[in-house]
Amino acid sequence: MADNHHKIIIIGSGPAGFTAAIYAGRANLDPVIFEGTQPGGQLTITTEVDNYPGFENGIQGPELMDIMRKQAQRFGAKTIFSEITEVDFSQRPFKLKSYNDEYTADAVIVATGASAKLLGLESEKEYMGHGVSACATCDGFFFKDQIVLVVGGGDTAMEEATYLTNHAKEVHIVHRREGFRASKIMLDKAKKNPKIFFHLNKVVKEVLGKEVNGNKTMTGVILEDTRDGSTEEFKADGLFIAIGHKPNTDIFKGQLEMDDVGYLKVKPGSTYTSVEGVFAAGDVADSKYRQAVTAAGTGCMAAIDVERWLEMQEG
Secondary structure, eight states: OGGGEEEEEEEOOHHHHHHHHHHHHHTTOOOEEEOOSSTTGGGGGOSEEOSSTTOTTOEEHHHHHHHHHHHHHHTTOEEEOOOEEEEEOSSSSEEEEESSOEEEEEEEEEOOOEEEOOOOOHHHHHTBTTTEESOHHHHGGGGTTOEEEEEOSSHHHHHHHHHHTTTOSEEEEEESSSSOOSOHHHHHHHHHOTTEEEEESEEEEEEEEEEETTEEEEEEEEEEETTTOOEEEEEOSEEEEOSOEEESOGGGTTTSOBOSSSOBOOOTTSOBOSSTTEEEOGGGGOSSOOOHHHHHHHHHHHHHHHHHHHHHHHO
């Protein structure tokens, strides 16, 4: 067990976890990162990342995460391709369990991220990153003068649809019923936009596409009417799923304070959670921005917060 004690354990990879590890490594804190079920986080399902500073011509999501991982390792961070399944933050050192081992840590950074809620279609998985996306601000640029669909009826869907009109020729909102969860102000804004069209009482049943020279491309969807079950083919270049995100915080329930949706609460202007010595970075505590660059920023903040907090404990 003594071998499994670390000054700092980072739960989750992605831009937040890796940036925290880079800073913690440079501070000689020998951080250990548990990469979890999706090593590299959400960016590993993003093909082209065009808005991360420093990459003039864009970079593939998995490649960017691999560079960050190697950079963290260069400063002594250790990466473990395993998932933390249980935590006990009621006493220090903190206890953490993976499927095979138990660990203890003086401080913990939670960077488990959030997962976009998806429709659950096989074809949706197949064309993810090839026309299907869960982030308009990440991928909208690639749909210049094209026809795109947005699925959802809440503020996120209205926001994404409105944003997409900056790039796309037409934006079609698909919603399973006539009533909307979206606030009146967001809905009215979308309704007034001449580029936005509404398809109510409809659901996406299938994503259609083709393969050209080994590259998959989405060509449209099959829409099903929720009232009579009739279907129609709708030609489109892109499909944005905007039915919300779920923060990956199940293992912290009852241990850390979170909001109604499950996002971790942090003290304003810091990464301190409700438990002294446990910090949160990235999308796990951010329901608003959810960008790689903001996640990296809070990863940096968490590492600095940890370093200062550990110094205070020793002092």
